[in-house]
Amino acid sequence: MRVGPLGPQRQPEPRALLVLLLPGMLEALPQRKHLEALLRAPDALAVEPARVSYRAIARLPEFTAHHVARRQAKRMRLPGVPRVVAALGPLQVPLAAALMERNPEAELWYWEKAEPGPTAREAELHAVARERAATRFALPLSAPLWTRMESRGIESGRLGSERLPS
Numbered sequence: 001m002r003v004g005p006l007g008p009q010r011q012p013e014p015r016a017l018l019v020l021l022l023p024g025m026l027e028a029l030p031q032r033k034h035l036e037a038l039l040r041a042p043d044a045l046a047v048e049p050a051r052v053s054y055r056a057i058a059r060l061p062e063f064t065a066h067h068v069a070r071r072q073a074k075r076m077r078l079p080g081v082p083r084v085v086a087a088l089g090p091l092q093v094p095l096a097a098a099l100m101e102r103n104p105e106a107e108l109w110y111w112e113k114a115e116p117g118p119t120a121r122e123a124e125l126h127a128v129a130r131e132r133a134a135t136r137f138a139l140p141l142s143a144p145l146w147t148r149m150e151s152r153g154i155e156s157g158r159l160g161s162e163r164l165p166s
Helices: 032-039 054-059 062-075 090-102 120-132 142-152
Strands: 002-004 007-009 017-023 044-047 081-087 107-111 135-137
Touching: 017 032, 017 090, 032 044, 054 062, 054 090, 054 120, 062 090, 081 090, 081 120, 090 120, 107 120, 135 142
Parallel strands: 017 044, 017 081, 081 107, 107 135
Antiparallel strands: 002 007
């Protein structure tokens, strides 16, 4: 709360976001059409891989990978607060976990068609994501998932999803 010339003023609530962690450049993904439909939601945004690839991070020892993911999450300048972090595969799980560590109210969504990957580490990350995920989602999103997204305070752009200012 701030005190202005007319007394206490409430700070506006930060935007609630759906942060979609992409395994590659959006243009190159086979699910592009469905992902673009999801990204038309005003409070949904995509994060493409950093210069250090997800696969390179997964090859690091677990402690080091966790540290790198935490630094990446800390350096992200998001236009709001993540309420949903959606991962399309196991390699995005360390970054998703780091974002959720910084934003404890966020929940993990994991793509139901995600596959474990060829390495033991990827299989482990896949199992962790399937266990921790509040939702395993399909593309395109179903009506119940759009509703769940809106219930998390994320504006979807669907009629009636706008939040009234308090």
